[in-house]
Amino acid sequence: MSVSAPADTQPIPFPRKTRAEELRLQLADEIVRGVLAPGSSLDETTIANRFNVSRTPVREALRLLGASGLVEVRAHRAAVVARPSAAQLEGMFEVMAELEALCAGLAAERMNSAERRSLEDIHDELRVMIQSGDPQRYHEVNEAFHNCIYNGAHNTYLAEITLATRGRVQPFRRAQFRILGRLAKSHFEHDRVVQAILRGEHDIAASAMYAHIVTVREEYLHYTETI
Amino acid sequence: MSVSAPADTQPIPFPRKTRAEELRLQLADEIVRGVLAPGSSLDETTIANRFNVSRTPVREALRLLGASGLVEVRAHRAAVVARPSAAQLEGMFEVMAELEALCAGLAAERMNSAERRSLEDIHDELRVMIQSGDPQRYHEVNEAFHNCIYNGAHNTYLAEITLATRGRVQPFRRAQFRILGRLAKSHFEHDRVVQAILRGEHDIAASAMYAHIVTVREEYLHYTETI
DNA sequence: GATGATTTGTACGTATGTATA
């Protein structure tokens, strides 16, 4: 490997811990963003060359991604970006709805005032953004909204697996917010969740969130049907 | 709360016949069985020597275990068997109750007759074993009982994370079935679950399973208090 | 706080298994 660092790669982002970890984050990001489409073959050597590292950290990153379900790794064969069956995706959405509903219900009971204020802030920010209509930015803040609720449930493990589930479904709902009018609809559903959480209404928060995820799932289904 | 019924029953993917995979299973087993106690340091070289392999597959196994939460891996430091705080354990039990309840509820709706028969068989087997009172064997069949319900939900992803959650709590409830009288009590709770599932009663199956897990958790708490 | 010992992180070579002709 050459020592002279070509400037075509990103300037070293942050204090890097290990190359394997860096690669894991980078690859996960590219998978979630759709740069690496489901089914893509992830050749160790190719990736190693692309990032100017040896195959060792690449292998490690791929295994980690495999463990989190984002890529499929089989012995002696190239890893590929996971492409769950329709039934499996359906199952993931089903679980996601339950987990998100559970988070919302617990958040209604357990959020402290600072957390409730933070939730409102993010919610307001999203409302403003309906007008500007930047789907990418909306998507980011929408994630912050959901993360806020995960954390508000005050259950680390729950937050962890809910986030993981979301990440695993993500690659298959990318074009979600490009659908015009979806933003306003999404915000209306969010509003019901937020109001219930702020009032401390466990069941209503949970069912509102459940309904929201079901809608998200239906949007996904409609999208894939009409490609 | 449930959407439509996906027919998703594929066994979860952990397909590999490599040393790393063998090590992963072996180490996971030792952790769950308590041979490797929480907090134990997992030195790569030591493990490599113990199994007569190089560090490479050991590293891989440790990373995989880290991804599943059984061990804690930090950069440049030895991996250690995870030792969750009391609050984290509480959170895991909370999630486990929800997931198991979800599985039971869905199983009540979705199990086919062969699966229902299989559930009854395992349940009967457990009843017989109350007398013999072999805690280790009871534990094994008890796992089969729960796995049967996970699979009966016909949702691969749900089965996967429920099993993972169970595995993560396992190291901290080992002495569970040593408590005399617990076996009969456990079987009585199981019975309510089984009857509800066989009758296709979604909500009753779910709440009965929820109650069962809550009891298991309480037994755990009682145990740790009286060590 | 600095230095040596120890352990992890990465590179690379070779063996082995998989896929394709």
Place this chain on the structure above:
DNA sequence: ATATACATACGTACAAATCAT
């Protein structure tokens, strides 16, 4: 079906970071 090509699995060597003294 056999052989050939090629990617992965593992071992070994060295670099870098941590910890013990």
